Amino acid sequence: MLIPHPLLGPRDAQEFTYLGDAALLNRPDGMAEGAEAAFAEYVYLRDNPAGVHRELWFHEQGDRSWLVVTRDTTTHEILGAELARDVKLKGGAA
Amino acid sequence: MHFSGLRVIREALTGHKGWKPLWRNPEPQPAYDYIIVGGGGHGLATAYYLAKTFGRARIAVLEKSWLGSGNIGRNTTIIRSNYLLPGNEPFYEFSMKLWEGLEQEFNFNAMVSQRGILNLCHTDAQRDAFRRRGNAMLLAGADAELLDREQVRAMAPFLNFDNARFPIKGGLLQRRAGTARHDGVAWGYARGADMRGVDLIQNCEVTGFRIDGGRISGVETTRGYIAAGKVGVAVAGSSSRVMAMAGMRLPIESHVLQAFVSEGLKPTIPGVITFGAGHFYVSQSDKGGLVFGGDIDGYNSYAQRGNLPVIEDVAEGGMALMPMIGRARLLRVWGGIMDMSMDGSPIIDRTPVEGLYLNAGWCYGGFKATPASGYAFAHLLATGRPHETAGAYRLDRFARGYVIDEKGVGAQPNLH
Known part of the structure; x- marks a missing residue:
């Protein structure tokens, strides 16, 4: 798979390590009411869709940036990639 | 129809005209007491034990494709009970004991072959970990032997003992482990269930659950609505998709695992050999093909096929462990979709919906668990x-903090 890195252009997916669903960017507030249940859900539960999936990849063998890659889990087709920083600053991965 | 040696001889002398199909192809009834969603190994074994051991009636297995078309037909056929943790080892040893009696139990040749599994170690720390694991296995009634380097060499002289990075220092051997004919297991359970009145309904995909007041009342399928008292879901690989129809999110990611088989060769591999440090394991089928694999690809996938980097990684592992494998030609590569759970261990439990039960999260270890999982x-x-x-x-x-994490890597499914 080739990941279209927003700064470096197409890069081999082998240069990256995979973390999982980009919803991990939306960390719950540990001080809020019901934080324990919110964290159990955040840490352990996943949508795990068959189809378009937004996910976190770390460019470990490259510029060490975190990307949000949009990819189809039924075909492995990569539909886009953004810097995770930009996604987070825009308000999360929803 | 009872299978026996006499029967084979009689059929051979009469032109093989007496063999019948192993199961019926029934139309779905309007209602059942028990519906099992998923006609794979675990679903068929569940139906079999439900009918035979627990004497239940009016059971149906719903399968969206043909029986055994998922991971029971795609695995590398290894059976073993060499786990460490107390939540796991008694279960897998129970499964191992069921394997040992399986063929007599369901009167079908599943080609269970206890040729042993050898896990290789390369450091003192790894040997200590294997000693601990072996002791845990013995405590649960399984068998385990710690081998030194020369004992391993006597068993498998073709291994590369002096690899600079991972020299072989010994291994943990479970002699009662081995392999089984994966399709035969599915067929044996299917036939046994059908003989006891279970309706095996193929090409019948579940498209929704009907839930009234928090209780399951039936399933919507591509062949119409079917009412049910209890519904058990055993659809590893697709668990998240199916349970989403009941409004549930699971502690599971779906990942692709690839497997490989070489051309047929003369007998050379004595049992199953695993080289965990190099992401490689291998056995030899009765037909002669070397059956091997390595790690999952590592990203969410429902594609039932993987990518080339993992094929390269597995081939490198094979070359590092047993350089002679370089002379064998690869015949086939395929992929299956694993329910990778958040702690690497499975789920067999009821759900918040009354009457709806879940069997899922088998990671890449579901085949060996088939009998115990069904039971x-x-x-x-x-x-x-x-x-x-x-x-x-x-x-x-997971929410309670009682995870069963054999590898100790945390809630990161692609590392289990």
Whole structure:
């Protein structure tokens, strides 16, 4: 798979390590009411869709940036990639 | 129809005209007491034990494709019970004991072959970990032997003992482990279930659950609505998709695992050999092909095929362990979709929906568990209580902090 890195252009997916669903960017507030249940859900539960999936990849063998890659889990087709920083600053991965 | 040696001889002398199909192809009834969603190994075993051991009637297995078309037909056929943790080892040893009696139990040749599994170690720390694991296995009634380098060499002289990075220092051997004919297991359970009146309904995809007031009342399928008292879901690989129809999110990611087989060769591999440090394991089928694999690809996938980098990684592992494999030609590569759970261990439990039960999260270790998984799931469906060996496989163990993490890598499914 080739990941279209927003700064470096197409890069081999082998240069990256995979973390999982980009919803991990939306960390719950540990001080809020019901934080324990919110964290159990955040840490352990996943949508795990068959189809378009937004996910976190770390460019470990490259510029060490975190990307949000949009990819189809039924075909492995990569539909886009953004810097995770930009996604987070825009308000999360929803 | 009972299979026996006499029967084979009689059929051979009469032109093989007496063989019948192994199961019926029934139309779905409007209602059942028990519906098992998923006609793979675990679903068929569940139906079999539900009918035979627990004496339940009016059971159907719904399969969206043909029986055994998922991971029971795609695995590398290894059976073993060499786990460490107390939540796991008694369950897998129970499964191992069921394997040992399976062919007599369901009167079908599943080609269970206890040719042993050898896990290689390369450091003192790894040997200590294997000694601990072996002791845990012995405590649960399994067998385990710690081999030194020369004992390993006597068993498998072709291994590369002096690899600069991973020199072989010994291994943990379980002699009762081995392989089984994966399709034969599915067919044996299917035939046994059908003989006891279970309706095996193929090409019947579940498209929704009908839930009234928090209780399951039936399933919507591509062949119409079917009412049910209890519904058990055993659809590893697609668990998240199916349970989403009941409004649930699971502690599971779906990942692709690839497997490989070489051309047929003369007998050369004595049992199953695993080279965990190099992401490689291998056995030899009765037909002669070297059956091998390595790690999952590592990203969410429902594609039932993987990518080339993992094929390269597995081939490198094979060359590092046994350089002679370089002379064998690769015949086939394929992929299957694994329910990778958040702690690497499975789930056999009821769900928040009354009457709806879940069997999922088998990671890449579901095949060896097939008999015990079916037995424990049937026990749960029939009695409402978990089987004594499967009591740790609760769905809520993650939120409660009772994870069963053999590898100790945390909630990161692609590392299990």
